[in-house]
Amino acid sequence: MSSRPTPAELAEYEAQADAWFRENTPKDPGFMLPLTFMEVSTDQQFEFLCAWQRKVYEAGYLGASWPSEYGGGGLHPDFQRIATKLMKKYDGPIMLNAIGIGWAGPLILDIGSEEEKQKYIKGMLNAEDIWCQGFSEPENGSDLGNAQLKAVRDGEEYVLNGSKIWTSLGDRAKYMILLARTSNEGPNKYAGLSFFLAPMDAPGVETRRIKKLTGEYGFVQCFFTDARIPAECLMGNEGDGWKIAMKTLEYERGAKVNLAGGYFLKELDAMGVVELARESQRGGKPLLDDPVMKDRMVDFMMDIQALNLNNQRRRMGPLVQDRPMGLALMNKLARTEMIRELTEFSLSFQGTRGGYYVDDPCAVDNGYWHRSYLNSFSATIGGGTSEIQRNIVAEHVLGLPKGR
Amino acid sequence: MAFSEGNLADHLGGLGYSEEQIELMDVATSFCRDKSPIDKVRKLINDEHGYDPGVWQEIVDLGWLGIAVPEAHGGVGLSMAEVAPIAEQMGRRLLATPFATCTIAAQALLAAGDEAQCAEWLPRIVAGEVATLALTEPHGDWNLGHVEASAKAQGEGYVLSGTKQFVVYAQHAALVIASVTVDGALRLALIERSAIPDGALRREIIIDETKRSYELTLDGITIPASALLDAGRSGSALGQIELANALLQAAEMCGGTQSAIDYTIEYLKTRKQFGKLIGEYQALKHPITNAYVAYEKARSHMLSAAHNFGQQGVGEIAVRMAKASADKAYSFAADRAVQFHGGFGFTHDCDAGLYRRSAIWHASQYGDAAWHRSKLADLLF
DSSP states (O other), X not given: OOOOOOHHHHHHHHHHHHHHHHHHSOOOOSSOOOSBGGGOOSHHHHHHHHHHHHHHHHTTOSSTTSOGGGTSOOOOHHHHHHHHHHHXXXXXXXXSOHIIIIIIHHHHHHHOOHHHHHHHHHHHHTTSSOEEEEOOBTTBSSOGXXXXXXXXXXXXXXXXXXXXXXXXXXXXXXXXXXXXXSOSOSSSGGGGEEEEEEETTSTTEEEEEEOOTTSOOOEEEEEEEEEEEXXXXXXXXXXXXXXXXXXXXXXXXXXXXXXXXXXXXXXXXXXXXXXXXXXXXXXXXXXXXXXXXHHHHHHHHHHHHHHHHHHHHTTOGGGGOSSTTXXXXXXXXXXXXXXXXXXXXHHGGGGGGGXXXXXXXXXXXXXXXXXXXXXXXXXXXXXXXXXXXXXXXXXXXXXXXXXX | OEEEOTTHHHHSOOOOOOHHHHHHHHHHHHHHHHHOOHHHHHHHHTOSSOSOHHHHHHHHHTTGGGTTSOGGGTSOOOOHHHHHHHHXXXXXXXXXXXXXXXXXXXXXXXXXXXXXXXXXXXXXXXXXOEEEXXXXXXXXXXXXXXXXXXXXXXXXXXXXXSEEEEEETGGGEEEEEEEEEETTEEXXXXXXXXXXXXXXXXXXXXXXXXXXXXXXXXXXXXXEGGGBOOHHHHHHHHHHHHHHHHXXXXXXXXXXXXXXXXXXXXXHTTOEETTEEGGGOHHHHHHHHHHHHHHHHHHHHHHHHHHHTTOTTHHHHHHHHHHHHHHHHHHHHHHHHHHHTHHHHTSTTSHHHHHHHHHHHHHHSSOOHHHHHHHHHHHHO
């Protein structure tokens, strides 16, 4: 990594990048684009997003701060931060290869071998090699450490049997980061887990698409039936799986990592909801003249501001003395539940038009709000349900006993 | 789907703190814990005075009455931001004293008093003489501009008429600052305790038994012309008084919410039913977690209100958000505290009742959550 850039260097870079994104950010492609990397449903969407990611990479605005010997730009992370900011500023499409550049990439750069770095990093950045994540199983959703997919060593190969589920991009990925069980021995359930960088084109791997609540596709169930992968796909040693998986989840939570850049989820702007309310009518008058709707809107504004303040406060030691981890551990719960309630509220602005859904020509904002509300459950369920989150806060912050 | 506050955050205040604030927070945390254990709180409920004069003197000696008073008037020269963490710890330990009302009376003097009035009263308040406010009336309106009491010129001075309610700690106050109208215009008036006949004060029976409050009949009380605060600034001073009150209430309420939650958690960790600690049941565990989440949000709002207090625009929004969210959080936490203590929760011996009553008191004074939200709606949309 290069040394810290001067303000002048950053300003020059920003001017160039700003011009590039202004010029090159695609306008409406004429079909619906996914809000997140988890809802890629059609070939058209997939190819469009691959092409966009490749274009951004080739212009130098993705992986700008990754090592140049593996395909990155070799620049200081401040440059990539600027590029990502501009990507958002011009409301560009999301980066498709989230699992690759967000999780697998940082992991491989962090603890991978030289061969792994040479083999995988560039393909992640230019969207040649799409990645997916194989952690959750049909019988082990919240209880990740109990993963049961079996990996048995047979000469120079591992033989895989079992199933993974909720695998975003699983039907289009070339590789999977896979948590599998190599042993049932050991002091606890975690000790028998191992971590693989597994090719998805191995014979015996099949995927079945799962249609979501929103009507979109994007994730699959993967079936492994005597699927054979090379032994060199094992990352680290047998038994390292849990440790590596936890490290990966740290990247997922955005911890101290040199990210490749880009963003994977479209953000809902709080003021967008206010704008929708302002444009909406109720009984021939502006919706926000209705005291009930106005009061609920104020309540949401207070909630949004509280989370904004919480995020500032959690970094201010003297203001979190009594329960230092409280704000951090409640954040996912508070934020995802607020988004669910706010998007649900936005549906009620629309009067009869609240009955339309995505792709009807009369749907408000082409059904964006309905899709956002239904999609909000992916966050209140995925990554540990809100109910699990409440247990975590109750047990780890408030010190309440674990249920047995 | 992710979420961004977008440009909403630009319209609202942020968070920050001063070193003095943190020092005062630390001192107040141990002081209030040591001086106000719960058995003492309960003992003082049955005491006519309602607070311990010895503890009051210690508070005075710590300089806390002068925190937001300029040095020129004997104060420390800091701001309301530094007062808030003290009020928070007082609310947490249910340490009832005239601290808040004295602090706000001083702010009223600063907002609308002339040099002579400030010079006379501010040093006395800093030195521990009690000053209080007489702003609310039998009509029960939270709008402080709704004033029916009046002052009429008579000879060299004015004669007052009307009734004021919820004049806290009036019995032991040296000074009462009342809102009246003079020829139809709002005016703040200084009434010395010596001008108030004993029969004019009636001790009110209030929901929060740890506090003391009085009804004040103004009829026939006379004040000199020099006791009226500035005509031009009295109206805006009322606005500042309302916000200062809301800030200190929000702080007290956050402290109370924290205690209501801690008290309940302790019970959930020790009480067993059907062979299990009741804290293992998610029917209890999840609502108390929701109460905790609401508490942390309310505390962030309160700290932001303290930090932005007095800032044009964002200050008022932050304070009203703080009071509204503190009301919501305190009411819910204390309500669940009663319920989760089961049969014991229904008794007067259970501390949950103290918090529940305290929350109702605070909601009733200077506006509840819905009142402040309606004010926010006008400010935001």
